[in-house]
Structures are given as structure tokens and as C-alpha cells.
Amino acid sequence: MYLFSKTLLRRVLLVRKNYVFYTTSKYDLDLAIKGVSLRNYIKRLEHEYEGLLKLNNYTANSRFHQLQPLINALNERKDAVENIQNLSELLNEKDDDIRKLAEEEKLTFESRIKSIDEKLLEAILPSDKEDECNSIVLEVNAGVGGQEAMLFANELFEMYCNFAEHQGWETQIADYSPVDIGGIRHASALINGPQVFQFFKHEAGVHRVQRIPTTEKAGRIHTSTVSVVALPQPTEIEVNIDNKDLKIETKRASGAGGQHVNTTESAVRVTHLPTGFSVECQVDRSQVKNRQIALAKLRALIYQRDLEEQIARNENMRKNQVRSNFRNEKIRTYNFPQDRITDHRLQGCNVHNLKGFLQGNDALGSLIKKLDQQYKIETLLNLCRCYFGFFGSFISDNMQESGADVTTDQSLTFADITSPSQLQEVTLDQDNTFSSEYFPSKEKRKIIILEAKTNLNAK
Amino acid sequence: MLYLRKAIPHSPHFCTNFSNIFLQKIVRLKNTSVNKTGEFTSCQVGALFETWRQKFDQNSISEPRESIEYILAHCLGTPRISDVYKYRDMVLDEDRVKLVESLCLKRLQKLPVQYVLGECYFRQLVLKMSPPVFIPRPETEQLVDIVLGEIDRKNCRHFLELCCGSGAIALSLLQERPQIKGTALDQSKAACHLTKENAQKAGLNKRIRIIQSQLAQWHRCEKFDIIVSNPPYVFSKDLDKLQPEIKLYEDLQALDGGVDGLKVIKQILELSSECLNMNGKLFLEVEPRHPTLLQDYLTEIYTPKIDSSR
Numbered sequence: 001m002y003l004f005s006k007t008l009l010r011r012v013l014l015v016r017k018n019y020v021f022y023t024t025s026k027y028d029l030d031l032a033i034k035g036v037s038l039r040n041y042i043k044r045l046e047h048e049y050e051g052l053l054k055l056n057n058y059t060a061n062s063r064f065h066q067l068q069p070l071i072n073a074l075n076e077r078k079d080a081v082e083n084i085q086n087l088s089e090l091l092n093e094k095d096d097d098i099r100k101l102a103e104e105e106k107l108t109f110e111s112r113i114k115s116i117d118e119k120l121l122e123a124i125l126p127s128d129k130e131d132e133c134n135s136i137v138l139e140v141n142a143g144v145g146g147q148e149a150m151l152f153a154n155e156l157f158e159m160y161c162n163f164a165e166h167q168g169w170e171t172q173i174a175d176y177s178p179v180d181i182g183g184i185r186h187a188s189a190l191i192n193g194p195q196v197f198q199f200f201k202h203e204a205g206v207h208r209v210q211r212i213p214t215t216e217k218a219g220r221i222h223t224s225t226v227s228v229v230a231l232p233q234p235t236e237i238e239v240n241i242d243n244k245d246l247k248i249e250t251k252r253a254s255g256a257g258g259q260h261v262n263t264t265e266s267a268v269r270v271t272h273l274p275t276g277f278s279v280e281c282q283v284d285r286s287q288v289k290n291r292q293i294a295l296a297k298l299r300a301l302i303y304q305r306d307l308e309e310q311i312a313r314n315e316n317m318r319k320n321q322v323r324s325n326f327r328n329e330k331i332r333t334y335n336f337p338q339d340r341i342t343d344h345r346l347q348g349c350n351v352h353n354l355k356g357f358l359q360g361n362d363a364l365g366s367l368i369k370k371l372d373q374q375y376k377i378e379t380l381l382n383l384c385r386c387y388f389g390f391f392g393s394f395i396s397d398n399m400q401e402s403g404a405d406v407t408t409d410q411s412l413t414f415a416d417i418t419s420p421s422q423l424q425e426v427t428l429d430q431d432n433t434f435s436s437e438y439f440p441s442k443e444k445r446k447i448i449i450l451e452a453k454t455n456l457n458a459k
Numbered sequence: 460m461l462y463l464r465k466a467i468p469h470s471p472h473f474c475t476n477f478s479n480i481f482l483q484k485i486v487r488l489k490n491t492s493v494n495k496t497g498e499f500t501s502c503q504v505g506a507l508f509e510t511w512r513q514k515f516d517q518n519s520i521s522e523p524r525e526s527i528e529y530i531l532a533h534c535l536g537t538p539r540i541s542d543v544y545k546y547r548d549m550v551l552d553e554d555r556v557k558l559v560e561s562l563c564l565k566r567l568q569k570l571p572v573q574y575v576l577g578e579c580y581f582r583q584l585v586l587k588m589s590p591p592v593f594i595p596r597p598e599t600e601q602l603v604d605i606v607l608g609e610i611d612r613k614n615c616r617h618f619l620e621l622c623c624g625s626g627a628i629a630l631s632l633l634q635e636r637p638q639i640k641g642t643a644l645d646q647s648k649a650a651c652h653l654t655k656e657n658a659q660k661a662g663l664n665k666r667i668r669i670i671q672s673q674l675a676q677w678h679r680c681e682k683f684d685i686i687v688s689n690p691p692y693v694f695s696k697d698l699d700k701l702q703p704e705i706k707l708y709e710d711l712q713a714l715d716g717g718v719d720g721l722k723v724i725k726q727i728l729e730l731s732s733e734c735l736n737m738n739g740k741l742f743l744e745v746e747p748r749h750p751t752l753l754q755d756y757l758t759e760i761y762t763p764k765i766d767s768s769r
Binding site for chain 1: 522540547594599692746
């Protein structure tokens with residue numbers, strides 16, 4: 001693979017020297033993020049869209065709906081460009097009044113193109129499959145730091161609950177285990193709301209707190225950690241649990257029960273026998289509610305396990321895939337003495353007013369939005385990179401056949417790919433996001449399709 | 460403070476979502492003003508929780524922590540126990556503090572929490588409870604599951620519940636399967652009354668018929684696909700060992716099953732032999748020792764097989 005990329009690289013560099021930049025007019029689509037042109041990427045998407053249109057029941061295809069806004073914006077843009085071109089005659093008119101009118105017209109069209117370009121940029125940013133997920137399980141666990149970590153875990157958990165409520169999302173606490181000093185060992189909540197996972201996936205990871213604990217007498221600053229996990233909650237169809245596989249215990253299954261005892265306790269423990277996962281729940285006064293909550297949590301756990309298995313199988317392929325980072329990376333520091341929050345994923349991003357932040361208001365929301373934006377841009381760049389790097393020749397051949405213009409800007413991005421592992425990682429991304437029709441070798445395609453099938457069967 | 464008082468929802472059955480918004484505000488106010496010392500004022504949820512938990516503990520009330528959790532959750536008007544911790548900084552007004560204290564005092568006299576609150580959560584229902592009617596136990600929720608399965612398999616229309624008590628089983632079945640009708644029977648007037656009230660509360664009174672009668676004296680002219688019951692099954696000699704909560708406050712008639720715990724069960728079996736349709740089934744909650752006893756008893760007396768689950 002490494003060799004392959006090297007030869008390709010050489011070829012493209014050669015081409016770059018000889019190729020003449022080919023631009024038709026200044027209104028050509030020329031979007032770029034961080035100096036990387038998205039032009040060919042958009043062309044690719046258009047191509048894919050056309051391919052989808054040929055299918056019989058394309059309206060049922062989710063990818064079709066994903067692409068639709070982009071195509072709409074592109075068509076709008078084409079109309080605008082056409083209109084400007086139609087104006088060119090009028091612009092050369094000798095009559096001053098008409099020319100002025102035409103120029104005004106041109107200006108409005110130009111500004112419209114600008115706004116469409118912004119829209120395009122929005123539409124083009126890729127979204128994960130799980131972004132659509134409308135319900136999640138959020139878990140907060142106290143980490144290193146004993147009581148202090150437990151106290152902070154509680155504060156974080158409250159922050160998230162407040163945030164969810166602030167957003168108008170439905171929160172249901174699934175597990176809450178307080179300790180006497182007011183902290184929690186762990187807690188979890190089921191949160192339902194439009195695209196909640198898109199928000200909370202950026203919160204998953206290790207949160208670090210630096211402050212003088214209330215329990216500390218000498219006034220030293222301690223550092224403790226709290227870990228946050230966000231799992232997308234699968235629907236019952238995605239993860240089907242057979243009732244036979246479940247062992248449901250009311251907690252005092254041992255000893256006398258029934259009419260012999262009267263307790264208020266409504267705790268339930270559900271064990272999934274094939275996986276050995278066991279979930280307890282006692283947050284509601286009704287046992288049936290508790291059981292429902294426990295089952296929802298169990299389902300999320302099993303779903304996560306399936307995902308992880310899938311990832312583990314491809315581990316060598318996607319060493320630095322984003323999702324696996326979600327777990328153990330230190331993502332944010334809350335520094336109380338300096339009243340500052342630093343998110344380690346955003347460069348130079350400090351938020352002040354810690355107390356306000358922990359109330360879970362807009363401050364948290366805007367930080368997450370920033371993270372989401374950055375994450376999307378990075379994924380997009382990754383896609384472009386691999387796409388034009390890896391498939392550069394493939395695409396250009398294809399496009400030349402269809403008489404399309406090929407410029408060589410993509411060689412720039414191609415040169416960015418340095419290690420072969422990166423290339424491989426990207427192929428998988430492609431599989432997740434695109435139809436396999438663009439894979440270079442048929443064998444590779446087969447392998448991936450096979451894997452996908454086995455994954456499905458395993459489910 | 461005046462604002463706080465106004466903002467706190469007064470009805471315990473206040474719509475939860477709505478009250479949450481208010482509670483939220485209160486928590487925020489709280490953070491900025493009163494809680495600077497980090498100590499709980501005596502009207503705070505957290506302080507009430509601690510004092511009463513200790514008091515219950517000292518007086519060896521069973522489940523001290525759960526008891527106060529339930530009482531506070533009830534006073535906050537929420538079904539969720541975790542809300543008690545969530546709103547532990549909230550300051551309650553005098554009336555509410557008094558309410559909490561009066562309920563706690565009742566609990567101190569070993570009154571079961573369900574009687575203290577006057578309500579009991581059973582499956583998806585919140586049932587009204589009043590002494591001395593038997594408090595439904597969580598195990599019975601599983602009995603309902605089993606019966607629901609049978610109803611779905613056979614597409615049954617009409618069931619009979621014997622010894623209905625507060626009506627928990629019958630009402631749950633009716634609520635979860637809207638196509639069926641039920642008849643509930645109990646010998647106690649208080650129980651029948653409570654069942655009726657609960658049926659009205661759940662809006663199920665049109666589909667249930669409640670009969671007050673002794674088992675033996677009820678003249679049986681109808682047949683049913685399903686008979687279900689949680690009859691008294693405690694051995695008489697075990698009655699003495701029961702928790703004080705049960706002994707002092709619950710109707711022992713609803714528990715006492717005679718020498719071998721089978722006194723009422725035998726009556727039910729006899730009644731079922733007349734009142735069950737062909738292929739009809741009887742579902743009973745019994746003691747762990749009973750299944751073998753019952754098998755022996757049945758092989759001895761009856762030749763036709765009767766399925767006894769649980």
C-alpha cells in the first residue's frame with residue numbers, strides 16, 4: 001500500500017508540473033476549508049447523487065435525503081451563475097441606465113451566490129450515522145481523587161441534567177448512587193431529544209478538575225478526574241433482546257418475599273445471560289418503570305459492545321479513528337483557582353465563569369457547538385484528503401471520460417498524506433460513508449462487504 | 460423568600476415537567492444566596508433527609524433511607540427518587556416541612572410507607588392505599604406479567620380475580636389490555652371499596668365488576684377463561700414472625716392461610732373447577748413450599764389436571 005501511494009504521489013506531482021490550470025470563469029464553485037479545495041469532493045457527491053437517482057426506490061435511500069439539500073443549493077447556485085452570464089450582454093450596453101441596472105442586478109446575484117456558498121458549506125459537512133440518534137445513555141463516573149472526584153462527578157452530572165432540561169430534552173435518571181458527603185460514585189441518565197448524541201458525544205471522555213477540595217485542610221490544590229460516557233441508545237429493532245436471555249431479579253430474591261415482607265424497595269436487577277451484562281435500577285417508585293429503564297440501559301450496553309467488536313476487528317485499520325478516542329482521553333480541565341475551563345480539543349479555547357458554566361446553560365451549549373463544528377470540518381478534510389489522494393487517478397480518469405474539467409489542486413492534499421496507515425484508515429471511512437462503488441480494487445471491496453455482512457449477522 | 464414560597468408547587472400530583480421548571484429556578488436562587496455556608500438550613504430537603512434518616516435508624520425502623528426518600532419524593536410531587544438528591548438544596552416552606560414531619564412521625568410508629576403516603580406504585584398504576592387493606596407486593600407484578608402473556612396467547616375476554624384487595628392485579632390487567640373485562644371479588648368491605656375507588660381513579664370502572672362476598676357463598680353462574688388470585692397463603696404459625704409493619708397495620712385475614720397456608724387456596728381450587736371454561740387457566744401466587752403440597756393435594760383429590768403456576 002505504501003508503495004502504491006508513493007508511485008501515485010510521484011505521478012500526481014509530475015502531472016502537476018505539466019498541467020495547465022483550467023478555469024472557465026470567476027464564478028466557478030471554489031469552496032475551501034483551511035486551504036483545501038472542496039471542489040472535487042462536491043463533484044463526487046453530485047456524481048453519487050446521480051447514481052442514486054438511477055436506483056428504483058431512491059426516495060427510500062437515507063443517503064439520498066442526506067444529499068438532497070446539497071444538490072438543491074448547487075442547483076440554486078447554477079441558476080444564479082447563469083443569470084449573471086445572461087447579464088453580460090446588457091453590461092456592455094451603451095445606454096448608461098440599462099448598464100447601471102444590469103450592474104445592480106449583477107451585485108444582487110453575486111451576494112446571493114455568496115450566501116449560497118455558505119449554505120453549501122453547511123450542507124457538505126458530513127454527519128455521523130449516530131448524529132441522528134435521538135436518545136442516549138449518559139454516564140458519569142467518579143475517577144481518580146476519592147471524595148473530591150465524587151463531589152465533582154455530582155456537579156458534572158447536575159450540569160448535564162440542567163443542560164438537557166434547558167434544551168427542553170426529556171431526562172430520566174437511570175442510576176444514581178449517592179455517598180454520604182453529597183457526591184456520587186456513578187450516575188446515569190437517559191436523555192431524549194432531537195439529535196442529542198451530536199451534543200453529548202463531544203462530552204464523552206475524561207474531565208479533570210483542579211481545586212482546593214472542601215475536605216482539604218492544608219489548602220492544597222488537588223487534581224481529580226471524572227469520566228463521562230455517552231452511548232447512543234439503540235431502538236428495539238437495532239438491538240433485539242430475547243426475553244429468554246434475561247434474568248430479572250427483584251433485589252430480595254433471596255429469603256422470604258411475597259406476603260411475608262413489606263418493603264418500599266422497588267429495585268430491579270436485569271442480567272443478560274449471553275453477555276453477562278448486569279444492570280441495576282432503583283430510581284423510580286414503580287418496579288416496572290425501573291425495569292424499563294434497566295432494559296434501555298442494557299440495550300445501549302449491548303449495542304456499544306457490538307460497535308466495539310466491529311471496531312476491534314478493524315483496529316489496525318483505524319488506529320486513530322475518532323470514536324475510539326471517545327473513551328479515555330482527557331478532554332477538558334476545570335480550574336477553579338483561575339476560574340477557567342480549558343477544552344483540550346480546541347486550541348486556545350478558554351471559558352471563564354466556571355460557576356455559570358456548571359449550571360449547564362448556553363456557555364456549555366456554545367462550547368459544544370464549537371467542538372461539533374471543528375469535528376465535522378476535520379472529518380470532512382480527512383475525507384477529502386483520502387478521497388483525492390487515494391482515488392485521485394481513478395476520479396480524474398472517470399471525469400475525463402465524461403468530459404469534466406480536472407484541475408490539479410487536489411495534488412496539494414494528496415501530498416499531505418504521509419503514512420500508509422492513514423491511507424488505510426481512510427478507506428474504511430469511505431465504506432462507512434459512501435457506496436463501495438468508488439473503491440479502487442474489487443478485492444478490497446469484497447472484503448469490506450463481507451465484513452459488513454458478518455457484522456450484520458453477528459447482530 | 461416570598462418568591463420561593465410562591466414558586467413551590469403545592470399539589471403533590473403537580474405535573475412533573477412544569478414543577479421541574481420551578482424547582483430549577485429555586486435551585487439557582489439557592490446557589491447564589493442561602494447556601495454560601497455550605498450547611499443545610501433546617502428546611503432544606505437535604506437536612507430533612509439527614510435528620511429523619513438518623514431518627515429512623517435510631518428507632519430501628521426498617522429501610523430508614525428508603526422511607527425518607529419516598530416521603531420526600533411524595534412531598535416534592537415526583538415519582539423519581541433521584542429528584543430527592545437533585546433538589547436537596549431546595550428550601551421547603553413551612554406547610555411542606557410540617558407535612559414531611561407529620562408523615563415521618565407516622566412512619567416512626569411503624570406504619571408502612573404505602574399507608575403513610577396513602578398510595579402505592581403497582582406496575583403503571585398509582586393505587587390509593589388505606590389501612591387495613593393488603594398492600595400489593597412487587598412479586599405480584601410478575602404474576603401480572605404471566606397472566607398478560609396468557610391473555611395474549613388465548614385472546615381472552617373476561618377474567619375473574621379472587622381476593623382482589625386494593626384491586627392491583629385486576630386493574631393492571633384492565634389497564635394494560637384495553638379489550639378485556641374483569642370481575643373482582645373480595646370478602647372485605649374495605650377492600651371492595653378501595654378497589655372501586657382505584658378503578659374510578661384509573662378510569663377503568665366501566666370494565667370492572669366488583670363483588671363483595673365470601674368465597675364459599677358466592678353463587679357461581681358464570682364461566683371464565685382466566686382466574687387469577689393472590690390469596691392469603693402465610694402459614695398460621697409464621698404470622699407471629701412477620702414484620703411489625705404487617706402485624707400491626709395490615710388485615711391479617713388477607714395473609715392468614717391456615718395451618719398449611721392452603722385454607723383459602725383449597726376453596727379457590729374448588730371454585731375454579733366449576734367456574735373455568737374448557738382450557739381455562741388458574742393463576743395463583745403461593746408460598747415457595749406450596750407447589751409440592753398442592754401437587755400432592757390435587758393428585759389425591761382431583762383426577763382432572765389443573766395447572767397451578769407459581
